Every structure is written in structure tokens, then in C-alpha cells.
Amino acid sequence: MYGFQGTMLIVDLTQGKVLTEKLDERFTRNHIGGVGFGIRLLYDRLEPGVDPLSPENMLVFASGPLSALGFMGSTGMSIVSKSPLTELIGDSDLRGSFGRDLKSCGYDALIVRGSAKSPVYLELTDRSVQIKDAGDLWGKTTAEVQSILSRRNEKGFRILSIGPAGEKLVKYACISGDVRFFAGRLGMGAVMGAKNLKAIVMKGEKETPIADPQAMKNLMKEIHYEVLHDGSCDTLSKYGTWNNTGPSNLKGTLPTKNFQRTTFDEIDQIDGDAMLSRISAGDRTCPGCPIGCRRVVKSEQPYRISPQYGGPQYETVAALGPTVLLGDAVAIAKANELCNLYGLDTISTGVTIAFAMECSEKGVLTDKDLGMHLKWGDPEGILQIIRMIAFREGAGDVLAEGVKRASEKIGRGSEEWAMHVKGLEIPMHDPRGKKGIALAYATAIKGADHESAMHDDVFERENALPELGYVKPMGRKEYQGKPLLVKKTQDLWGILSDALPICKFPMAPPRPLKPNRLVSALNFVTGWDVSLEEFLRVGERIFNLGRLFNVREGADRTLDMLPNRFSEPTPGGASTGETITKENLERMLDEYYDHRGWSKDGVPTEETLKRLELKAP
Amino acid sequence: MAVTVRFVSVFRDLGVSRRLFVVEAETLEKTIDKLEVQIPGLKEKLVDSHGRLHPAYQVIHTKGNRQGLCSKLDCPIADGDEIVITPLISGG
Numbered sequence: 146m147y148g149f150q151g152t153m154l155i156v157d158l159t160q161g162k163v164l165t166e167k168l169d170e171r172f173t174r175n176h177i178g179g180v181g182f183g184i185r186l187l188y189d190r191l192e193p194g195v196d197p198l199s200p201e202n203m204l205v206f207a208s209g210p211l212s213a214l215g216f217m218g219s220t221g222m223s224i225v226s227k228s229p230l231t232e233l234i235g236d237s238d239l240r241g242s243f244g245r246d247l248k249s250c251g252y253d254a255l256i257v258r259g260s261a262k263s264p265v266y267l268e269l270t271d272r273s274v275q276i277k278d279a280g281d282l283w284g285k286t287t288a289e290v291q292s293i294l295s296r297r298n299e300k301g302f303r304i305l306s307i308g309p310a311g312e313k314l315v316k317y318a319c320i321s322g323d324v325r326f327f328a329g330r331l332g333m334g335a336v337m338g339a340k341n342l343k344a345i346v347m348k349g350e351k352e353t354p355i356a357d358p359q360a361m362k363n364l365m366k367e368i369h370y371e372v373l374h375d376g377s378c379d380t381l382s383k384y385g386t387w388n389n390t391g392p393s394n395l396k397g398t399l400p401t402k403n404f405q406r407t408t409f410d411e412i413d414q415i416d417g418d419a420m421l422s423r424i425s426a427g428d429r430t431c432p433g434c435p436i437g438c439r440r441v442v443k444s445e446q447p448y449r450i451s452p453q454y455g456g457p458q459y460e461t462v463a464a465l466g467p468t469v470l471l472g473d474a475v476a477i478a479k480a481n482e483l484c485n486l487y488g489l490d491t492i493s494t495g496v497t498i499a500f501a502m503e504c505s506e507k508g509v510l511t512d513k514d515l516g517m518h519l520k521w522g523d524p525e526g527i528l529q530i531i532r533m534i535a536f537r538e539g540a541g542d543v544l545a546e547g548v549k550r551a552s553e554k555i556g557r558g559s560e561e562w563a564m565h566v567k568g569l570e571i572p573m574h575d576p577r578g579k580k581g582i583a584l585a586y587a588t589a590i591k592g593a594d595h596e597s598a599m600h601d602d603v604f605e606r607e608n609a610l611p612e613l614g615y616v617k618p619m620g621r622k623e624y625q626g627k628p629l630l631v632k633k634t635q636d637l638w639g640i641l642s643d644a645l646p647i648c649k650f651p652m653a654p655p656r657p658l659k660p661n662r663l664v665s666a667l668n669f670v671t672g673w674d675v676s677l678e679e680f681l682r683v684g685e686r687i688f689n690l691g692r693l694f695n696v697r698e699g700a701d702r703t704l705d706m707l708p709n710r711f712s713e714p715t716p717g718g719a720s721t722g723e724t725i726t727k728e729n730l731e732r733m734l735d736e737y738y739d740h741r742g743w744s745k746d747g748v749p750t751e752e753t754l755k756r757l758e759l760k761a762p
Numbered sequence: 763m764a765v766t767v768r769f770v771s772v773f774r775d776l777g778v779s780r781r782l783f784v785v786e787a788e789t790l791e792k793t794i795d796k797l798e799v800q801i802p803g804l805k806e807k808l809v810d811s812h813g814r815l816h817p818a819y820q821v822i823h824t825k826g827n828r829q830g831l832c833s834k835l836d837c838p839i840a841d842g843d844e845i846v847i848t849p850l851i852s853g854g
């Protein structure tokens with residue numbers, strides 16, 4: 146089977162057993178790989194109602210058909226599990242070379258189930274799979290684990306690990322990849338911690354066969370040429386994702402003070418130019434990507450920041466900056482470094498700290514409750530509370546549960562300040578100024594996710610995405626046409642990019658990874674004859690399978706909602722007065738469900754299931 | 763017909779960050795032409811090979827307290843208007 150090893154590895158940590166299963170071509174063509182494999186495996190093999198942190202939960206690491214190539218983020222993988230944060234389907238993508246490394250060991254996917262009696266790590270090579278004692282690694286930061294395991298193993302082993310936050314089952318703990326790449330969202334690190342699995346090390350030399358390597362090489366050359374010469378990736382290359390900060394502020398979509406505002410007074414201290422002048426120490430790229438958007442930061446004063454962890458990307462800058470009213474680039478980078486060391490998702494951490502600050506400001510949490518004085522924009526307080534969350538110390542214990550559970554526990558009206566959808570903290574794009582993103586947050590299978598559908602800004606010009614029918618411009622603040630746009634781009638940008646896998650950034654118009662080229666890449670690698678229509682249908686199938694998983698767990702229309710704060714008008718900036726009222730969201734949901742072929746309750750109809758070759762739960 | 767122009771998170775290599783430019787022009791195209799004198803190389807980046815505004819950038823046009831987008835080069839600009847040139851936000 147071209148593009149695949151055709152084998153899946155299953156490790157049962159309770160029994161200390163390892164087995165393999167063959168993958169057939171029907172399975173691979175129907176789900177492609179990555180998130181598609183993960184959701185299907187969880188749907189088929191996990192009983193509903195399983196506690197995400199119990200041994201019964203499964204943690205799937207899945208590569209895709211493009212993973213063996215060095216092609217714009219294709220060497221990454223998806224990590225899929227039932228999320229402890231949302232108790233629904235959860236997935237988090239990991240860039241770097243980990244998908245390719247898994248394939249080099251001979252596996253397209255790895256399923257970890259059960260829970261070890263004491264801390265262990267997994268060592269995978271193309272000759273053996275070993276479950277090894279990790280007693281000496283437990284309690285260590287991601288950087289310490291990286292250093293110990295790098296010394297212990299020969300050169301070239303790639304290392305996935307969790308930090309103390311994963312061990313302490315912080316519900317938004319992440320998984321580190323070589324301490325430079327992070328599968329941040331939805332608490333995959335907590336699932337790993339619950340399994341007593343501290344790390345996975347991988348190295349192999351197995352080749353994955355490619356059906357038409359020459360055609361693939363030509364396509365990659367053509368795309369690389371455009372990236373370097375057509376100007377569409379220039380600012381991403383030069384500023385990294387920091388190119389978003391200034392424009393978001395200008396457009397009034399930059400979450401500020403726990404989404405109470407959408408512009409930040411100290412923007413000049415933290416925008417792309419400020420970060421580049423103050424703390425940038427160069428850039429890094431993913432294998433085979435000529436864009437190189439990953440900024441590296443360094444500082445000696447007032448905080449020492451090592452370039453080892455790369456640097457904060459836009460989402461982190463905004464979450465640990467304006468969201469908590471911190472306008473200090475070095476302090477933001479330090480907060481990012483701590484999250485990386487302890488293994489915390491930076492978005493959820495920032496939004497949770499902002500929630501705690503609002504509780505403190507409004508007198509719902511006192512200094513005594515918090516064990517400290519936590520005020521907006523105070524760098525020392527922010528760094529201290531990050532440590533408390535990671536180790537579940539004092540008030541950090543309740544905040545480690547995420548804003549949904551924390552607010553339910555704290556009560557006294559604090560639920561109104563808990564900015565989440567389905568339990569996942571809202572990322573760094575205020576949806577009032579982008580109506581499509583509002584609907585995408587409400588309907589994404591994993592909760593509020595900024596990478597689940599293309600952003601409205603992209604469609605403000607002509608011919609944005611003709612392959613999907615988007616020729617005429619649509620305003621970002623308009624409702625018209627957004628339900629269908631969200632549906633189509635959820636299937637393409639949200640799902641299929643993570644199934645191939647491929648980085649989403651070069652896929653965003655006007656950049657050169659157009660849908661037809663993705664289909665060509667898939668066919669050149671696998672030897673299939675997939676059409677654009679079939680490709681998009683696979684995306685739709687995977688999305689619906691994720692929805693079915695959630696429906697089986699009890700999710701329905703009532704969870705496709707946004708926090709009440711978004712029905713209040715934005716107070717300033719270029720989105721002044723914009724709202725998303727309940728009525729407007731309900732109207733968009735009705736239309737969206739129609740396009741999806743779902744009932745009024747948000748459940749895929751019999752006809753939809755038949756069309757997508759799916760079965761009802 | 764004085765128009766103020768700012769650049770946000772773009773063209774750092776052209777030395778435009780944090781600077782405010784004032785030019786006399788009636789359309790976006792003329793604004794870019796005038797700016798090109800002060801910022802050599804700007805036009806090549808902002809205007810694509812088809813002679814259109816490059817789709818990787820947005821031109822935010824503020825007129826009094828109204829804000830909109832200039833998406834065509836013949837977009838009229840009036841005395842006292844402000845334009846800001848930014849990269850297109852595409853998530854991430």
C-alpha cells in the first residue's frame with residue numbers, strides 16, 4: 146500500500162503487552178490518516194461514557210500518507226483521544242517530524258491504552274518496542290526529560306514527553322515534541338499522565354513507498370517556487386504568526402482583558418515589530434517548509450529566556466499578553482517558556498488566568514482564596530500562578546480544571562466570565578468581529594478552536610477560494626453565507642489538513658496549497674485516483690464521525706453555544722458595537738445544520754449517514 | 763488632499779515600521795505611486811503581476827469614524843483619510 150506502512154501498533158500499558166494490526170486500503174482511503182484514523186479508532190473502540198483519565202481511554206498518535214515526505218508540515222502527526230477538558234472527541238496536531246518518525250519505525254498509527262502501574266516510557270524502533278521504567282523521569286520538566294533521554298539514547302531519537310502538568314492531570318496539559326513543538330490543546334498531556342506514560346522515544350529507518358515520487362517531487366518544486374516568489378507567504382516568513390497581532394488589534398478582534406475588550410493600549414510593546422526588535426533570535430522551520438514561520442526568542446534581562454523552546458506564537462502572545470493585560474514582550478516569552486517546561490497549553494492557561502483575574506477584580510476570589518494578590522498585567526503574579534496551576538498548588542488546583550469546571554466550583558456568577566465552548570477555552574480571535582469564526586467556535590467538534598474553519602478575513606476579497614465556489618467577497622462582520630462557508634472550510638481546512646497531514650498556514654488563501662494540489666499530492670503518494678469531490682467527502686465523513694462520537698456522549702444543539710459575553714457589544718476599535726446575540730447564533734445554526742444534513746437538534750440524519758457511509762451510534 | 767499612511771506588521775525590510783507617511787493622492791494607486799518615491803520597492807510588493815492589489819495584503823481605509831477596505835487600486839481616497847496596510851489575517 147503506497148503512502149502507508151499498513152500497520153498499526155497497539156500498546157496496552159495495563160497488561161504490558163504490545164501487538165500490531167494490519168490496516169487495509171478501504172480503511173485508509175475512507176479516512177486518509179491522522180485525525181481521520183484517530184476519530185474512527187476512538188469511535189469504533191471506545192465505549193461511551195468512559196472517563197478520559199481512566200485506563201479505558203485510548204490515546205492515538207497517527208501519521209498520514211504525506212508524513213513520509215518533507216513537505217510543508219506533512220511530517221507531523223495528530224494526537225487524538227477523548228478529551229479530559231471537554232469529555233468529547235479531542236485532537237491536537239503536532240508539527241515537527243514525529244509522524245515521519247512513527248512511519249520510519251514501521252507504523253502508521255500507535256494506540257496506547259490501559260495504564261502502567263508505575264511511570265514508564267516507550268521506546269520504538271524499527272526492530273523493537275519496549276516499555277521502559279521512567280521512575281527517574283517522573284517529576285521532571287519537558288526540558289529535563291529531553292536532556293536525560295537524549296543522553297541515554299543514540300543520536301537521532303525524537304522525543305515526545307509530558308511535564309509536571311501532565312503528571313498532575315491538569316486538564317489542559319500538553320505534549321511536547323523535542324521541547325520545540327507542542328500538541329497544545331484539549332489535555333492530551335493529561336491523558337498521557339493518567340496512563341503513567343512520561344515519554345515516547347522513536348527512531349527508525351523504514352521507508353514508506355511512494356507511488357509516483359517524480360510527480361510528487363515536481364509538485365513540491367512548483368509549490369516551493371511559488372512560496373518563495375509569489376509574495377503570498379512573505380509576511381508569515383518575516384514575522385511568523387506575530388504578523389497577526391497588530392492587524393487583530395486594528396480590526397478590533399484581539400481578545401483583551403478576558404474578552405471584555407478587543408483592542409490593547411500597549412499593542413506597540415507586543416506587536417510583530419516589537420517582538421522582532423526586542424526578543425527575536427531567528428527562526429526555525431518544519432521539515433521541508435520554505436516558509437520558516439517559527440520564531441525563536443532569547444533574553445537575558447529581566448528574565449532569562451532560552452531559545453531552546455522556540456518562542457511564543459501569535460496565540461500565545463495574545464493569550465499571555467492582552468488577555469491578561471500584560472504588555473511586556475519579555476514577560477510574555479517567559480510565561481510561554483514556563484508553560485512549555487511544565488507542559489501546559491498556553492491558550493487555556495492564559496484564558497484561565499484571565500478568568501481568575503476577573504474573579505479577583507470582582508471580589509469573587511479573595512487574595513486569601515488565591516494565596517496571592519493576582520492583578521491584571523502583573524508579570525510576577527502571572528508567572529507564579531502558572532507554577533501553581535502546573536503543580537496544582539493552592540488555587541492552582543481548581544484553575545487546573547479549566548474555566549468551565551473552575552467556574553462551576555467557584556460559582557457566584559463567575560460562570561459569566563468563563564470563556565469557553567464545550568469546556569475548551571476560547572482562542573485569540575474575538576468572534577464578534579468575525580461571524581464565521583463565531584459559528585466555527587460554536588460547532589467545532591472539539592470546542593472553541595481557531596483552526597477548525599478558515600477565517601472570515603480571507604474571504605473579504607474576490608476569488609478567495611474558487612475551488613469551493615468563493616469568488617465574490619464577503620465582509621467579515623456579515624452573517625450572510627457564513628454557515629455554508631464554515632461547513633465547507635471545516636471539512637477542508639479543519640479536518641483534511643490534519644488527515645494528510647499538512648500545515649494549515651500555506652493552505653490559507655491566497656497561499657499556494659490549493660485544494661486541487663492537495664488532491665494531486667494525495668494521489669501521487671498513494672497511487673489513488675481520488676477526485677476533489679471524494680476528497681472533500683472524506684473530510685465531511687470524518688467531521689460527522691466526530692459529531693457522532695460527541696452525540697453518543699450526550700452532546701446536542703445546546704452545546705453549540707457561545708459565552709453570553711459575546712452578546713454584549715464590543716466597546717472599541719474597528720469592530721465597535723459588534724455582537725453575536727443568541728438569536729443570530731440560533732439562526733446561523735439552523736442554516737448550518739441544514740447544510741450539514743443534521744436534524745434541528747444537531748444530529749446527522751439517516752440520509753446523511755447513508756451518503757457518507759456511516760452508521761448511527 | 764493629504765492622506766496619512768501607516769504600515770502594521772509588514773515590510774519591515776523596507777524600513778516602514780512605526781513611521782507615518784503623508785502623501786497627496788486621490789486614489790490608492792496614486793498613493794502607492796507617491797509612496798514608492800519614499801519607499802523604493804514598495805510597489806513591487808503591493809501590486810501583483812496582474813496589476814492588482816496583492817491579495818496577501820489588506821488596505822484598511824478610515825474616513826472620519828467609518829472604516830472599510832480598499833480592495834481595488836482605483837479606490838478613491840479623500841483629504842484627511844487614513845490608510846493602514848496590513849497582512850491578511852488567516853488564523854494561527
Ligand code: SF4
Nearest residue numbers: 217218431434438648
Ligand atoms: S508554515 Fe510554519 S508551521 Fe507551517 S510548516 Fe511552515 S514553518 Fe511549519
